[in-house]
Amino acid sequence: MLRSVYVAGAVLGAAIFGIAGSAAAQSLEGAMATYYRGDYPEAMQAMTPFAKDGDRHAQYLIGYMHERGQGVPQDYAEAANWYAQAAELGHPFAQNNLGVLYKHGRGVPKDLVAAYAWFGLAAEGYQAAEFGHRERALANQQDVAARMTGEQLTEAKKRIQEHHANDPGLPEYRPPNVR
Template structure:
């Protein structure tokens, strides 16, 4: 699933087609890496984290890719991070932002924060501080107390570049998202 719904209405639909091709490439690379479809399990994500911590990025991708393709938001967010930074994969911002978007849509705070940062930088998505604010605000609201203050600092850094009207728009988008998901 391509998470095009998070993109602005004026987003180039040819770019959406490119995202679909990149998602297909992700699926194909999963098969080429030898990743078998496995059930989404917490211990699988833990195994991927352990592989990542050891610097075995290719192994982490092999574990995460099938989980992400089957809709595990933690795997989507972590795999998005790997695509954003080129750890065990080519660096492809469009794939990273799509994976973050899918995780964010499922309510994953890390995915929401990372998608917000992608919008802030314009990496893989059109630069949009209002959407950056929305996703960082949602991340702070869904995060653990330990992570909340960090996400709030990121949100406030984005807000420092925004007008009062833009902040109000970002808050309204976040509230509308919450109303539609809970």
Template structure:
């Protein structure tokens, strides 16, 4: 296995589907809603004119919306410094989207130390883009101490929210993060899931599902509210490249004596998949729990069954099933 990751150039992060809008709090100032309505009609300059007095007066929604306008260049010229300034004003008032976008725009501008506390606040709320960016920072040790279990946990949660870039980066992490650290990350991801009451992990990862028809790894749709009317589209910064320093050469140790080859005709079934790649992915996650055994990919109609063995008896297969769920002994 290679010891380094090649940088990955990814496009702007989309929130599940193109055209999903960021949610805004119910405006407290009539002009703010009038600006949102104008923005929805494509009247960007009028929207900006409606928002500016309210923003100057201290309305956090209007401040966030002006940040969006300056970032996207709608109704005003693109001005990242002005966008950052308005996001900051909204963030300092506790505006959730303002906090997230302020952290992201600081990160995009290379201000890692300033971005970190705002990204952490957004991650604590379960914000997928912040999870993606902070997870990548933790993986690379980019402005923060390297923490692969937490990086993996955040990437799993971001991918489960519907960000395709997060799924891509998670697949890379699967290749380079040792299995024991990935397992720690999955435990932490489940804790984050419970804390945020977000959508559950796919069953191949969470260890749930049915024997005969486990679901694929397609992530659920975004949980953003897209029924609250037109709002400024939020465009997140480009995904930072994933990279890692070369790992130190392993210290030479005496090889352990070879393990006797397992024998027998019993196996255990860990699932059945419509996509054979999902069966191989699951084996990559649990192989360490079945030392000395091997996978069998058995076609059964449109499904591919993942079997593991061999085992000498039914009781030995049943004991092996204690290592992972779902798991069913299969006789000869």
């Protein structure tokens, strides 16, 4: 009888410790490390709670996995959904990738005005150390601008200004240092 109590206590303790241990180990950094190791299904599962809680980098990576079909079936509409959430929170890579989806009409209706605005916001958000990303966003923006009317350009610039006016005041985006 006493042995059964000890065994039950040990099993319960291990279960509680295991749950607490795995929760503690499941930090955003741990989830991202899983992604960078290439374990995409596990990364998706680990990152989803962070994304749902509003972490812009987790939202971006989930969008990226949906766009590329990493660990999930390729789904441009779902990628656009996650990119949009991260983009609204100032994630420049999400802003750029959302611009690309709008430029080509992948998962969202083709919308050059939206593409132009997202490329512009991405270019503003990239840091100098992010080799060539700013220039690529600006080149994408100019490519889109060449196909827009003056009225569309005015609307796109207005959207950029509105985004700035509604900026939630989040800290400047810094990519996590995980790899």
